[in-house]
Amino acid sequence: MTPDAPASAPVPEAAPVSAPGAPLPGVPSPGAPSPSAPASPRAQDLWRRWRGVLGVLAFMVVLAALTALVTQPRPGGYLDPEATTPGGAHALARLLRDQGVEVRPARTVDEARELAAPDSLLLVTRTEFLAAGWLMDDLATVPGDRLLVEPVTQALQSLAPGLGAGALTDVEPRAPGCALPAAVKAGTAVTGGVSYNAPSGATSCYGGGVIRYTDGGRTVTVLGSGEFMSNRRLAEEGDAALAMNLAGTRPVVVWLAPTFPQAGPADGETSLADLIPPGVTWAAVQLLAAVVLVALWRVRRLGPVVAERLPVVVRAAETAEGRGRLYRSRGARDRAAAALRAAALDRIVPRLGLAGDVTPAGVVAAVAMRTGQDAQQAGAVLYGAAPGDDAGLVALARHLDALERQVRDS
Numbered sequence: 001m002t003p004d005a006p007a008s009a010p011v012p013e014a015a016p017v018s019a020p021g022a023p024l025p026g027v028p029s030p031g032a033p034s035p036s037a038p039a040s041p042r043a044q045d046l047w048r049r050w051r052g053v054l055g056v057l058a059f060m061v062v063l064a065a066l067t068a069l070v071t072q073p074r075p076g077g078y079l080d081p082e083a084t085t086p087g088g089a090h091a092l093a094r095l096l097r098d099q100g101v102e103v104r105p106a107r108t109v110d111e112a113r114e115l116a117a118p119d120s121l122l123l124v125t126r127t128e129f130l131a132a133g134w135l136m137d138d139l140a141t142v143p144g145d146r147l148l149v150e151p152v153t154q155a156l157q158s159l160a161p162g163l164g165a166g167a168l169t170d171v172e173p174r175a176p177g178c179a180l181p182a183a184v185k186a187g188t189a190v191t192g193g194v195s196y197n198a199p200s201g202a203t204s205c206y207g208g209g210v211i212r213y214t215d216g217g218r219t220v221t222v223l224g225s226g227e228f229m230s231n232r233r234l235a236e237e238g239d240a241a242l243a244m245n246l247a248g249t250r251p252v253v254v255w256l257a258p259t260f261p262q263a264g265p266a267d268g269e270t271s272l273a274d275l276i277p278p279g280v281t282w283a284a285v286q287l288l289a290a291v292v293l294v295a296l297w298r299v300r301r302l303g304p305v306v307a308e309r310l311p312v313v314v315r316a317a318e319t320a321e322g323r324g325r326l327y328r329s330r331g332a333r334d335r336a337a338a339a340l341r342a343a344a345l346d347r348i349v350p351r352l353g354l355a356g357d358v359t360p361a362g363v364v365a366a367v368a369m370r371t372g373q374d375a376q377q378a379g380a381v382l383y384g385a386a387p388g389d390d391a392g393l394v395a396l397a398r399h400l401d402a403l404e405r406q407v408r409d410s
Contacts, residue, residue, distance in 0.1 A: 079125040079149060079226050081105045081255045086232040092243050093255070099244065102252045109139050112256045120144040120252035125226065127155035129258040144254070145219040147246060149226035150193060160220050162199040166208060169195050171225050173237050178205035180212060182245035186238035193225025210246075221246055333393050334386035341382060344400040348407050371406040378403065 077083065081093035082105055093103045104120075106112040109130065116122055122144050130136060136158035148159055156163055171192035176183035183189075183205040195208030202213030209224040223229075228239035229247075247253055327336040349358065352366045360383050367382070368375040381403055387393045 077126060077257060077259045079229055080257045080259070084231065086230065088231050089226075089229050091231045091234050092229050092240075092247065095240065095244055096248050096253060099248055100251070101248045104252060104254050106254055106256045107258055108262060109135055109142075109256070112139070112254050113142050115254045116142045116144050117252060118143045119250060120254050121147055121247065121250035122254050122256065123147045123149070123247055124151070124155070124159070124256045125149045126258050127151045129261045130155065132262065135262055139256075142254075145221075145250060147221045147223070149223045149229070151222060156222075160222050161215060163202075163211060163213075163220075163222060164197045166195040166197050169193065169207060169209065169224070171227050174206045174209070176205050177207065178203055180205050180210075182212075182249075183210060183242065186242035186245055189238045189242040190228045190233050190236055191223075191225055191242075193223075193227075195224055196222055219249070328390070333388070333390070336393055337386045337396055340397055340400055344404055345382065348404055351407050367403065367407060370410050371403070373403075373406070 078087045079089045081089050081103055084090045093105075096103050104115040106115055112122065120143070122142055124130075124139070124146065127148070127150070130139065131152060131154050133154070136154050140158045146159055148155060151160065153165065156165065169192040171190060173188050174191050175188055176186070178184075180203045189206065191206040191209040193209060196204070196211045198204040198208070198211050199213060202211055204211055210221070212219065212221045214220070223246075227233050228236075229243045234240050234243065323339075324336070327333070345363065348367065349356070349363060352363070352370060354363065354366060358366075360379070364375050364379040364382060367373070367378045371378070381396070381399045387396055
């Protein structure tokens with residue numbers, strides 16, 4: 001190179017060329033996992049600010065749910081020792097247990113017999129569920145004293161013999177009016193209901209609403225109303241004292257509180273008809289009679305069929321003309337030609353003595369033989385293409401008419 005030769009400019013290094021289909025630098029491929037974007041500072045600040053509040057709210061919700069679950073009323077019937085409803089007697093059972101009295105709930109007569117002992121007290125409620133004679137006889141053999149709450153007539157006869165029911169009285173606060181220690185210590189209490197006629201030697205308190213006497217070596221106490229033993233009345237007047245004095249005379253209380261009518265083998269096999277009350281049967285008979293009477297009443301209103309005259313009588317020619325005008329207005333020459341050919345075939349085929357399932361070739365052959373026309377010409381008239389204009393449609397109608405007349409006259 002001579003000194004006069006100009007210096008060559010430096011050539012920049014060529015960037016590497018990526019192969020076709022290769023991912024570009026810095027650009028993630030479609031199948032590659034994208035890196036997760038970090039949470040924004042604003043979202044982090046909101047979470048730090050509200051996480052304490054949300055935690056407290058969640059704790060309060062859980063605590064409220066647990067409290068409602070634990071403190072919800074326990075269902076049960078009237079004077080049920082485990083029911084916390086207003087009509088239940090859970091509060092009295094709790095007070096008796098606090099005083100050292102063992103309360104043994106029972107649902108059936110068999111359970112009461114197993115739990116009872118000679119030194120126990122049998123407290124019976126809802127005797128309407130024990131009205132069967134064999135149940136009362138079985139219950140009368142249970143040992144121990146008895147406390148009957150609002151007993152029905154069958155219970156009085158079996159469990160409190162010699163005691164008769166009297167008049168009904170209002171359930172209201174009453175004074176004892178007797179020398180029974182349990183009533184005197186309690187004082188005024190909410191009593192009433194059924195008043196009983198006490199037998200000789202019995203003690204009658206609260207106007208006959210509380211009767212106590214001795215029968216067969218056991219103490220029998222009968223209450224005309226058990227309202228003062230319920231949860232809603234126990235805190236009124238001397239109700240709690242009277243209830244505890246009457247039910248806490250023994251170290252063990254067998255509390256028989258049935259929740260449904262008792263049944264057993266003594267009743268024999270019970271069918272579905274036996275379980276239906278008599279009133280339901282009579283109601284069904286009356287309903288059936290009413291339905292029959294209504295049906296008879298409605299049948300009398302039905303008369304003969306009335307023939308209704310048509311408001312407009314349309315002649316067949318007018319119907320054909322109207323259909324033709326519709327075909328013409330829509331340019332439906334194919335449908336018009338098909339209708340003409342179908343009507344002609346309906347009249348031609350029976351005259352030729354052919355069956356209804358005959359093929360077009362058979363019809364064309366029979367027409368050609370009958371009329372002496374060319375078979376190709378007859379086939380074009382009966383099964384050819386649709387005409388292209390109105391003149392062709394008119395010509396087709398004429399050919400069909402002529403062909404039908406030839407078949408008829410031949």
